[in-house]
Amino acid sequence: MKLKIRPFYHSLFSLIILLGILPQNCFSSACCGGGLVSTFLITGDDKAQLNSVYSYNRADFDIDQNGYWRERNYDESLESLRFEAAHIIFDRWQAGISLPFIRRTRGNKTSSGVGDLSTTLGYEYLPDWNYNPFRPKGIAYLNLIIPTGTSLQEADQIFLLDANGRGFWTLGVGTLLTKGWGIWDAFVDLGIHRSFPREFQNSQTQVSLTPGWGENLAIGGGINFSSLRLGFSMTWINEDQIASSGSVNTNGSKQQYTSLDFPLTYFISDEWMTVIKYSDKGIIGNPRNISLDKGVAFQIQRKWPR
């Protein structure tokens, strides 16, 4: 029996849809605006795309380094407005940029500012063969996070509300594999990144922080109904401990968590689409040293076909 070959536009349709489920926005945490990984890639047959995402997150529990859960008895939220752009620069090469604006609120106190800037260079090393039911489209990417946001270590305001970034230059490499089968689609995003040491100083401390490696793996998929798509993705994040020397000498502790995302995508036209997404870090996994936040995101995207 021959495998059924789907028309080209079906696979293309599915790949474009994947844009709505890529784990671009699931790494922000209620403790700070900094993401561990942030890539923004063109996965369809477009020459450019613009994206804006509003997200609202809050955490009910903080998990310590031993895995103990501590319930929060206060309201703290993190709102993020992220602007992203990506463009094809050569035949298979693309470049992207992502800049978030963060607003953090605790009680009646609010602070807002710019988060960490993320830049991405991608190369399509595996073009999609629509007639092949197994071979995916593969994009390798190089990601650089520039610490334009105020880090937790630099923050000085009450509740450290002015912490909008992670504070480290971070270089990451990874690969994104996508594939569509008719109404179904799936993706795998595997990456590693390395953050670099940096000195921090505020009114109380002067420390030199040495972060390490981090790994991320995201797996997801979805099903399409007419102009709607219902998706699902699961992302594992592991981040090495951050050692400190100077005013404070500690080894730090590893961070790990698993995030589940449930995006619902609506295709307004060939150029426009919107996504509403629910994310939750408190459903599965074995989280350590992290705030378990959950939130909703609303995304609108414009793209320009080649």
Place this chain on the structure above:
Amino acid sequence: MDALLFGKKIMLFRILTILFITAGCIRPKYAPREEVNPSVEIKSCPYKLNSGKCVSLDWEVQPTEEDFGQFLIKIWRPNLADETEVLEEIKEDVTLFLWMPSMNHGSSPVTVKKIDVGTYRVNDVFFTMPGEWDIHVQLKINNEIKDQTILPFTF
């Protein structure tokens, strides 16, 4: 052909099920109540500076997740006869800051005011999140650390 499509759907469902099982539904492990009790038990010479002087902490106002706390820091030596507190005159500047070692970040600044011989009141004590914290006590001259100790604290 429909059977093949149905088979594919079943396969995808199996993969997603296996992923769920592999990751495992989250199993909360709540912190024991005594761990979150924001008090430091005071024993004889509970914490020592590098110089050997003792440091003790007395909460005057317990901090909460919404409000500042306040405590007294006493720096003393044990009486040679019965090991009771003999408060020491400190010539250095006494400074404090709060630090969460697991995440390696601090909290908002505290204020320190000398009250009496070897006795300092620390105001504006606020822990930004629950967890294990270190209270760093440092004695400085011209911003150079001469002596220090760490008081662990679970908030």
